Amino acid sequence: MSFLDVTGISVEEAGKTILKNISFTQEEFRKVAVAGETGAGKSTLLKVIAGLVEPTTGSILFEGERVIGPADKLVPGHPGIAYLSQHFELPHSLRVEQVLKYANALSGEGADFLYEICRIDHLLSRRTNQLSGGERQRIALARLLSTSPRLLLLDEPFSNLDTAHKSILKEVLRDISEALDITCTLISHDPHDTLSWADELVVLKDGELQQQGTPEQVYRQPANEYTAALFGGYNLLSDEGTSAFATLYNLKPEGKSMLVRPERLKLSAESNKALPGEVNSIHFFGSFYEVEVQLPHDVVKAKVWDNGFRAGDAVQVSLEPESVWFV
Numbered sequence: 001m002s003f004l005d006v007t008g009i010s011v012e013e014a015g016k017t018i019l020k021n022i023s024f025t026q027e028e029f030r031k032v033a034v035a036g037e038t039g040a041g042k043s044t045l046l047k048v049i050a051g052l053v054e055p056t057t058g059s060i061l062f063e064g065e066r067v068i069g070p071a072d073k074l075v076p077g078h079p080g081i082a083y084l085s086q087h088f089e090l091p092h093s094l095r096v097e098q099v100l101k102y103a104n105a106l107s108g109e110g111a112d113f114l115y116e117i118c119r120i121d122h123l124l125s126r127r128t129n130q131l132s133g134g135e136r137q138r139i140a141l142a143r144l145l146s147t148s149p150r151l152l153l154l155d156e157p158f159s160n161l162d163t164a165h166k167s168i169l170k171e172v173l174r175d176i177s178e179a180l181d182i183t184c185t186l187i188s189h190d191p192h193d194t195l196s197w198a199d200e201l202v203v204l205k206d207g208e209l210q211q212q213g214t215p216e217q218v219y220r221q222p223a224n225e226y227t228a229a230l231f232g233g234y235n236l237l238s239d240e241g242t243s244a245f246a247t248l249y250n251l252k253p254e255g256k257s258m259l260v261r262p263e264r265l266k267l268s269a270e271s272n273k274a275l276p277g278e279v280n281s282i283h284f285f286g287s288f289y290e291v292e293v294q295l296p297h298d299v300v301k302a303k304v305w306d307n308g309f310r311a312g313d314a315v316q317v318s319l320e321p322e323s324v325w326f327v
C-alpha cells in the first residue's frame with residue numbers, strides 16, 4: 001500500500017473523455033509534479049484525488065482509505081487532503097488574522113509557527129484588499145494548512161507570480177514539507193519549476209498518462225516527443241540524420257528517431273566522429289547561446305556557453321553517445 005494510490009481513474013463529462021484510465025502511486029514525502037499541455041486534464045486529476053470531482057471509473061486510496069467523491073458526500077473533500085485551486089478566494093476586507101482565526105484548528109504556538117513558515121507573520125494586521133497576489137496566495141495556503149492536512153495539492157501555484165514571490169513560495173513549500181511533514185503534489189507547466197523541485201513527474205496528454213519517473217528520467221529518456229518538448233529544447237533527427245549519427249557511434253536506433261538535447265551537441269573543428277555542418281544563426285539567451293546549424297539532413301540547435309561562431313561558419317557536430325535517446 002502506498003501513501004496515495006490512484007487506480008484506473010477515468011472522467012467523462014458531457015460525452016467527452018477528460019481522464020482515461022490513469023494509475024500511479026505516490027509515497028509519503030515524495031514531491032510529485034503533474035505536467036502537461038493546457039487541457040491535458042491536470043486540474044481534473046488533482047480534484048479527483050481531493051475528492052472534489054467524481055471519477056466515472058477508478059478509485060483513490062489515501063493512506064489505505066478510499067477517498068469518497070462528491071456524489072456521496074454532503075461536504076466534498078477528504079480530511080487529510082488539502083487542495084489549493086488556481087482560483088482561490090479570500091473574504092473581502094477582513095483582517096488577515098480574522099481570516100485565519102476562522103479556519104484555524106491549531107494551538108497559538110502551532111499557528112505562529114505556520115504563519116512564520118508561510119512568510120505571512122508580518123501581514124496579520126493587514127486587510128485582505130491590501131495584499132499582493134503572492135501574499136494572498138500564501139495566506140490562502142496558511143488557511144488550508146491550519147487544518148493539518150497530510151497531502152497538499154497545489155494547482156499551478158507559480159503561475160502569475162513574479163520572480164521574487166515565486167522564490168518565496170518555493171522556500172515556503174520546502175519548509176512545509178520539511179517542518180510540517182506534509183507531502184506535496186503540484187501542477188506546473190514550467191520545467192524550471194518542476195525539474196528542480198519534484199522527486200517524481202507525472203506527464204499527462206489529452207487525459208492519458210504518458211510517463212511517470214524522476215525528473216532525470218523524464219528529461220533524459222522521455223517516453224515520446226510530447227514529453228521531451230514539455231521539459232526543454234530538443235532535436236529530433238530525421239531517419240537519415242539518425243542513421244548518420246548512429247553509424248558514427250555504433251548505436252542501434254531500431255526504427256526510432258534520435259532525440260538529443262541541445263546541450264549534448266558539441267560544435268568544434270574536430271572532424272573525428274562528427275557530421276559537417278554550417279552555422280545558420282546564433283541567439284543569445286543570457287547564460288548561454290543557441291547556435292542553429294544546418295547538417296546534411298537536419299537543422300539542429302546546439303547550446304554553447306561561449307560564442308565563437310558567426311553565421312556561415314563551417315563546424316563539425318558531434319555528440320555524447322550515452323546522452324542520446326530514441327523515440
Ligand SMILES: Nc1ncnc2c1ncn2[C@@H]1O[C@H](COP(=O)(O)OP(=O)(O)OP(=O)(O)O)[C@@H](O)[C@H]1O
Binds near residue numbers: 038
Ligand atoms: N466539468 C467539466 N465539463 C466538461 N469539460 C470539462 C470539465 N472540466 C474540465 N473540462 C475539460 O476537460 C479538459 C481538461 O481540463 P483540465 O482543467 O483538467 O485541464 P488542465 O490540464 O488542468 O488545463 P490547464 O493547464 O489549462 O488548467 C479541458 O478540455 C476542459 O475544457
